[in-house]
Amino acid sequence: MMLKKSLVLTAVACLGLPMVSMAEEPPIEAYKAWTATKDHTIWAPLGGLKGDPAKGRKLAIASAKGNCLACHELPIPEEGFHGEVGPNLSGLASRYTEGEIRMRIVDIQVLNPASLMPPMYKNPAELKNVAKKYVGRTILTAQEVEDVVAYLMTLK
Numbered sequence: 001m002m003l004k005k006s007l008v009l010t011a012v013a014c015l016g017l018p019m020v021s022m023a024e025e026p027p028i029e030a031y032k033a034w035t036a037t038k039d040h041t042i043w044a045p046l047g048g049l050k051g052d053p054a055k056g057r058k059l060a061i062a063s064a065k066g067n068c069l070a071c072h073e074l075p076i077p078e079e080g081f082h083g084e085v086g087p088n089l090s091g092l093a094s095r096y097t098e099g100e101i102r103m104r105i106v107d108i109q110v111l112n113p114a115s116l117m118p119p120m121y122k123n124p125a126e127l128k129n130v131a132k133k134y135v136g137r138t139i140l141t142a143q144e145v146e147d148v149v150a151y152l153m154t155l156k
């Protein structure tokens, strides 16, 4: 019994979801399906939405949202803590196209199933072992994904 319990806890921890608070989240919006090319690129903006880089920068800082700073270094000097779990994202847009960046935000586990980075816009119907309050939700909304992508595209 003890073993089973610890396995469940490990699975929940691996999903990386509990660190995202949904307390102020708006009602669940309809999931906007995306398609990736074989070389891991999502060319079309989610739902055809246009991103706002200033909002994306705020989202990258917000611990209750993408929490990017917990794992990544970013050129955001006013924030004290920058994590080192993932690569430094400075100069990202010189290394990747917009579509490649979108893929990595939406679901990096398509590229690396063992990645510690939570998929920000995976089909909620495909998520397993999700706590009740997260059921049916993506971590970021489609608009938030596009805002973050627009911000990351400024990191040349």
Ligand code: HEC
Pocket: 016, 060, 065, 066, 067, 068, 069, 070, 071, 072, 085, 086, 087, 089, 092, 101, 104, 105, 108, 112, 114, 115, 116, 117, 118, 120, 148, 152
């Ligand atoms: C729990 C830690 C964690 C969080 C939170 C996280 N990431 Fe990541 N991220 C990683 C790791 C680890 C990688 C390395 C790739 C891998 O795991 O295969 C990565 C890779 C990436 C990459 C690809 C970088 C490259 O040079 O290939 C991008 C872009 C990225 N993350 C953006 C973000 C953004 C934007 C956020 C916030 C919305 C975020 N990440 C949140 C851990 C995290």
